[in-house]
Amino acid sequence: MRILLFTGKGGVGKSTIASGTAALAAEAGHRTLVLSTDAAHSLADAFGAPVGAEPTPVAERLFVQQVDAQLRFEQSWADIQGYLLSVLDVAGVDPVAAEELTVIPGAEEVLALLELRLHALSGEWDVIVVDCAPTAETLRLLALPEALGWYMQRVFPVERRVVKALKPVLSKAAGVPMPEDTVFDAVERLHRELDEVRALLSGPEASVRLVLTPENVVLAEARRSYTTLSLFGYRVDGVVANRVFPAEGADEWRDGWVRAQRAVLAQVDQSFAGLPVWRSVYHGLEPVGVEALTDLAREVYAGSDPVAAPVGEGPFRVTRTSEGAVLNLSLPNVNRDDVDLARNGDELVVTVGSYRRLLSLPASLSRLTVAGARVDEGGLKVRFEGAGRD
Template sequence: MSSIVTFLGKGGTGRTTSAIATAKKLAAAGKKVILMGQDSSPAWGMALGIDPSTEPQSVSANFAAMQLNTTVLLENSWEEVKRLEAQYLRSPILKQVYGQELGILPGMDRALALNTIREYYQSNQYDVIIYDGSGGIDTLRMFGMPEILSWYFRRFRGIFTESDIVKALSPFVQPISSAVLNTAWTTADITENTDNPASQMLEKGTEALSQGKVWGYLVTTPNPIAVATAKYLWGSAQQVGLSVGGVLINQGSITDSISADFAPLNVTELPNFDGSNWQTLMDGLPTIGEEIDTPQPIEFVMAERKIKVFLPGFDKKDVKLTQYGPEITVEAGDQRRNITLPPAWRGNSVTGAKFQKGYLEVTIG
């Protein structure tokens, strides 16, 4: 199965350069690599030394690159939507709407990029997929999208099932679906079935994160603002379950302060890059994309009835904890994460919480 690598950090710290150098290094080691760039400007192709294309284009042996053009991705996805409509409806109506006329709504670029990454991930054409995106909170929300959507599906399916309107209309769902959709859906299929393609897609996306198939690397300079941004993104990555494998320092040296800020992550100082000598930069990179021992975002200590949530880069004042039934919601910065209590703890409430040394420690009564 492929692994996915992305780079996080403030703009101008060398994320794209690090992504390209990583792709070159892995390809030289015999890995089949594809680099996906979200930057639609000519600068991205110039950094690679190619004319950017919306289809995989060979850069060198084992190394392909493609530019994620949102309008093209939208057109392709719209054709698939129309195909499904024609498959399930006797009188499709979307055939009169063309992908080429659709505008881009906020958030579409991330959703379409994630879908493209998913398709290549499941195809197993490449050993490593490197995503060169914005490198900020938008990238993290993109990778966290499967878990968040899965929560929405689970939460509202239960509410939908208990709705008086659904109960009243239940006898009519099957005949209506047969007449309109030419299928035999029932209320149970809508409210209980978790084997549909959408649910399976979300589950696979969540598994990819939890099983360590997706890695993020922090890129920063010694500049205090860049360091603070990287620390914030580290903590935010934990909130979506994205493993952070290490820190890359550009345009400067590692200091004791920087090492302490990012402990226990490995911090690597990269050599100066003049825009042409890729080999020197490649040699300076750490091993990327392989499983390493990093703190887990969440740990259940069953014997002590405690949950330990790793939130580096945040202070106590940045963290908020609430409980709704069998779920605990942790808010840190601009991210929220819902944690479902183990079955043995259901029906119990939070009896204590403390935040120290980057960990939120929650006790369940």
Template sequence: MRTLLITGPGGSGRTTVASATALKAARQGLRTRLVTGDAVEDLPGVTVTRLAPADDFRDDLVALQERAGSALDLLGAARLDADELTPLPGSEELALLRALRDAPDDRYDLVVVDLPPAPRAVSILALPEQLRRYLRRLLPAERQAARALRPVLGRLAGVPMPAEWLYETAARWDSELAAAQAVIDAGSTLVRFVAEPTLAAAETLRTTRTGLALHGLRLEAVLANRVLPDGSTDPWLADAAARQRKVIAGWEQGAYEIAHLGRDARPADLDVPLPGSAAGPVAWPVEDRLRADGVLVWRIPLPGAVREELTLIRRGDELVVGAGPFRRIVPLPSAPRRCTVAGAGLVDGELCVRFAPDPDLWPQTP
């Protein structure tokens, strides 16, 4: 089974393109599912899953109240009724992560996921890794060994201890986030970018490509939507088409073009490509240049990155890498952990971080 993630600027037609892709796949005989947060028409042969963040949020909060019932009663808290709950910011993101968690399904050959607009979509794809890191810091696994003592401490203190359900909830969240992250990181997962060829879209594409690479993802294809025909005798249309051509020519990996129909398009109207083969995650190799230059070089591909937008901080055995609006905290490979940072530079779309061996930590040659 393959998963196809589709994003692009708001108003670019990404939902219609996602629907068209799912419809074409179904017509080619693939068992296809479309996941979307927007209202879309039913598609012949496609199982359409519409996200319901309001319902998910309501169910989660009601369940949380039940688990924390004793503590809430002790505090004299008035519980909320399900019909008075409205979704808070973030509920849409959590609903999407649940959909990604549930994407693996032997009933389908292809799952098309209509992501929110870029570059926000990149931040959502980064959430599972980030939230799991927060959980490990706030509720480290080594402290859970004392969980058996908590009921005893609760009886001695005469106060209900919510720690047991807290740890159980954290473990469940970690498991669900890990499942979503496994789908995002899978070699069978592809990412596509849909946009009208404008200068603003070109900048969004650059930022999105950099953010995806920072989190180990790469674009499988760029789809230029609503492309005007060449050769028009109308001066305005000819000029607009020329400007689109100039933008497309500047896109690094080129683009598959979807013609402008002169009206609002329906999924059945669009000629879109089916997903190709996955190229796999972006590799971050460590180059051994100890003999030549006395350093190790960690090569971090960041296509589209701008030097002035990059930040780099070492925190113990972790490296904090920032690129524009995105940031990722990654553990250092084993060899660089025994080194000090000797410098860094952006070369041809790669952030090259140099590490010099620390005499106090580096193995000494006899």
């Protein structure tokens, strides 16, 4: 099963490109689902058809879904929300306000990822296309499973034991109810399911496709996204440059735009060297409906397979050497001054800009000593040697 995620700066047309890719995949014979994780759902607008909370057929072998966040929230967060409501009730918070306070930020996107997990496990689909939220929200979302994993391994077990042992004293002293086992179980279940989602999205059949328009600000964000997605182990398999003006010759005003876009597109090719860069020509009318979206995607991919599996080993790999091993982490568009590296026990702490990844080392590496590290050729290389520990 193939999973394709589309993201990009808000307003670049990622929903249109994602929808067109899915429509072309369905035309090629793949049973395809388009799923939106963007709180501002726009798939119904792109297809020009009503879209429900369950997979809705819009063409042969093509289904579209906009997740019912409220229903999924009640299913996945009910125990945790119930406990938080009881705490706020003791504190005297108005019930309506309390219910709003217990909705986690980004809940719709998180629950949409859980919906993706269910569809992937169902075996009903050949291709799942995910129309993600704008870039910043997508990056925070994709970093969540690993960040929650660190909390679950380091803090959660201690917290659970302390609350269980001291529950009668804490309840009396604090005057608020302590969480029951069902609350802890719900958190563990949420973590386990998000961890499965991360395994799916960082696997060999999944990849991210960046959508941009030929503008310097948009390109800068796309470059950062490429770096950050690689940092967290997600594979980027291509870029779609959308709304590209046709060749010069119409009038001086448009010729100026064409020249400006041409300069940015040259930077796009350089920034994403080694990746396919597909171009979507600017059209006067926005494509709406399955037929128009299919035609757009056919023009963009120009005969190439829009859902071909990504090639290569992915952004994270370990190679053996005679002295030990080398950990390779792709970090495109960075230099050594952009990267900070530290070791903390069995983890490597890799910081790039405002993003930090706590990388749990495989057992085969955690026993070795870090002998050196360097940033070159678009990646971080950490050399491990011997049988000791730092």
